[in-house]
Amino acid sequence: MMWSEERIKAYLMDNINEKRVKHILGVVEMSEKLAEFYGESPFKARMAAYIHDVAKYMPYDDIKRIIKEKGYKLTSEDLIMPELLHGLAGAIIGKDMMGIEDESILNAARYHTTGRVNMTMLEKIVFLADYIEPGRNFPGVEELREMAFLNLDKGVLLAFGGIATRVFGKQ
Numbered sequence: 001m002m003w004s005e006e007r008i009k010a011y012l013m014d015n016i017n018e019k020r021v022k023h024i025l026g027v028v029e030m031s032e033k034l035a036e037f038y039g040e041s042p043f044k045a046r047m048a049a050y051i052h053d054v055a056k057y058m059p060y061d062d063i064k065r066i067i068k069e070k071g072y073k074l075t076s077e078d079l080i081m082p083e084l085l086h087g088l089a090g091a092i093i094g095k096d097m098m099g100i101e102d103e104s105i106l107n108a109a110r111y112h113t114t115g116r117v118n119m120t121m122l123e124k125i126v127f128l129a130d131y132i133e134p135g136r137n138f139p140g141v142e143e144l145r146e147m148a149f150l151n152l153d154k155g156v157l158l159a160f161g162g163i164a165t166r167v168f169g170k171q
């Protein structure tokens with residue numbers, strides 16, 4: 001049985017620190033808005049957003065164990081940036097514990113950390129909502145919010161650009 005949204009929210013509030021819960025609920029709100037705007041399912045967008053950071057503060061050893069138990073092979077890239085694995089761990093928790101079976105929802109949670117080629121609209125929505133949820137406050141966030149509702153692909157590319165700058169510095 002898939003958990004209700006109320007049950008998922010209660011789980012988040014019991015298990016995750018308040019600041020992160022606030023972020024997650026901001027991503028839920030923004031994902032829903034984008035889904036409505038672009039004709040994607042608001043329900044799927046909310047569900048993916050609820051679980052996207054559920055493993056964010058899990059100890060790295062637990063994350064690795066969960067992923068290995070499911071038979072996923074960790075690549076050398078995963079080991080360079082283990083921070084990125086919380087998306088996959090969140091998708092696994094969403095499926096195994098919360099009973100979410102829909103692969104499109106699980107993938108939107110899984111790929112919110114890295115993106116991937118040929119992202120679905122739902123994946124783009126959750127990826128971008130993570131950056132522009134109401135609690136985010138960084139130089140350029142307003143432009144990114146505007147772009148998100150003008151051109152989803154451009155918004156995603158702008159967000160990627162921002163990430164690259166933070167990781168590699170200005171080129």
Ligand code: FE
Binds near residue numbers: 052053056086112113
């Ligand atoms: Fe995250």
Ligand code: FE
Binds near residue numbers: 023027052053130
């Ligand atoms: Fe997040």
